Amino acid sequence: MSVICDYCGKDAALVSGKEMYPHRPDLYGLQFWKCSPCEAWVGCHKRSNAVPLGRLANAELRKAKSTAHAAFDPIWKSGRKSRKNAYLWLSRKLGIPFKDCHIGMFDVATCSEVVRVCNEMESFHDNQTL
DSSP: OOOBOTTTOOBOEEEEHHHHOTTOGGGTTOEEEEETTTTEEEEBOTTSSSOBSSOOBOHHHHHHHHHHHHHHHHHHHTSSSOHHHHHHHHHHHHTSOGGGOOGGGOOHHHHHHHHHHHHHHHHHHHHHTO
């Protein structure tokens, strides 16, 4: 398998968690795809033969994805919706197919849209309880 960097078009290298996070022994056994020139990386599914969890992300995109997860994950972690139903809802709100609705694959603009629609939903729910 090869992973091509969206930023520079070069091949990413498969590296260990020890290389990515030398101060985190708990992550040594994980694998990551890393593009050194762009400082972009993505983790791999556990026990997956190096299947990436999403797309390579630089610092800006990693922050955007983290913010998107912070806005979205409480929707399903709270039990208000199942995880699947939360992603179905999000796919409808974003106007994308359910199969493509994965924060790990989103760009910065789509992550911003996730935050917007989730905040909109939270505002709606807050107003319903007044």
